[in-house]
Amino acid sequence: MQTETPPPAELDRDLALTPLDGPDEAVRRFSGHLPGGWSVGGGINGGFLLAMIGSAVRDTVPDRPHPVAVAATYVGASTEGPAEVTTRVVRRGTLTTVAAELAQDGAPRITALATFSDLAGLTDEVGTTAVAPVLPPPEECVRTSDAPPDFLRTAPLVERFEMRLTPRSVGWAVGQPSGTGLLEGWFRLPDREPDPLMLLLACDAMPPVTFDLGRPGWAPTVQLTTHVRAVPAPGWLRLRQSTSNVAGGFFEEDCEIWDSAGRLVAQSRQLARVPR
């Protein structure tokens, strides 16, 4: 009897890369396709792009399968269509660092430095003092996919995952943002458990935290650094996104990702532009 392999989940299908010949041994090249389904406001979501870069890095250094620290600078908007990712190993070790670039039409869109390792090899010690968000259960939260059809048309991204924002995080949808600069909610993919690569997507999946400050609109990411600290347990993830320094037309956005076992599995911080 053969065990049937289940079909790949949507995210993994959409992240699929084809190796190309590189210009030399030191540089590897991959071609992929950015699906319109991951777009929001016409651009492809930055978390999906980060996961694609992570996927290329993993293929480049398969003995170091997990992202540990990925720092990405967004130098141009990416749109639906073909994309190319190039990778160059900077240093190999227990922690292996790879420089990676995602380009479209020959122009860089994201340039990144990714440090990968094997998270399964870390010590079991957990001395986390950060406190997990205490959220109402998912069924008492608000599905982002229940947004008005007009919104969904410009943000097909929202239909790629299950996100449930806490009631106090969605005041902006009815003209009553809390003004705190805090969004909290649940996150999962419908057909796939979380893994370290998926956390690169999750850290930029929420609406901009500036929505909660009464500033709707696109908040372009300048720079995004994500630390992945552990392999997440199966089940719902909890996301907490906050800002404390909106100034000079920019803001920082911190995201914490907690897994179903109560572990702080990822932390990210981005610098973004305040929506006009």
Added chain:
Amino acid sequence: MQTETPPPAELDRDLALTPLDGPDEAVRRFSGHLPGGWSVGGGINGGFLLAMIGSAVRDTVPDRPHPVAVAATYVGASTEGPAEVTTRVVRRGTLTTVAAELAQDGAPRITALATFSDLAGLTDEVGTTAVAPVLPPPEECVRTSDAPPDFLRTAPLVERFEMRLTPRSVGWAVGQPSGTGLLEGWFRLPDREPDPLMLLLACDAMPPVTFDLGRPGWAPTVQLTTHVRAVPAPGWLRLRQSTSNVAGGFFEEDCEIWDSAGRLVAQSRQLARVPR
């Protein structure tokens, strides 16, 4: 009558770079020297190295004089002696992004992505909700340069600047760390006012926050991202450094830098290894 130009401050002398011929037009090369005076435990301080990379980037794109976001991955320890910095412009714009690498003996020690701009051109809007540290005045704090001679011999770095830690931040020096994971204090250079470049140094100038958790020892930086959000006012800077996720042999360290006018001028986060 001629106005005498004051001699350059120590930091600026030590950051001096000499342009070299590049391998091609796209790549610029600079030679510098890492002075032993900036070392701690035999390695050169990561903040000084970040400032040297920033200095090379500024020379590469002089019309964008200020760091806005600098993400650096530390792939090897740097030691006293010659160093070379190479820079490559990834994209020019209001925000200009440059890839930079600092090498010694032909091997990379730090690889970085730096986004520079002109901070003087930002809007005046400040909506910061983070609260500045309330510290006892510098004269009621503890000078790190008053550390025991045995310590100073291994950390000449400490004599390059004036740092005054709050009394509650130095319990570790007498075997009574607070256990909170928080260090706060004052910082300035004796011969120079702060500027955006100097903030790259300041964000990694404090002892590792793990000292406050009763874990003395060197905490090697894996990755460090610094956002510089404003040109700092003259005078003392206030630093607040904290961690909330010590786990699996790694920890995150956040640093806030507040200027004398009460502005949150820089935020950094690093991923580092817990001292053994």
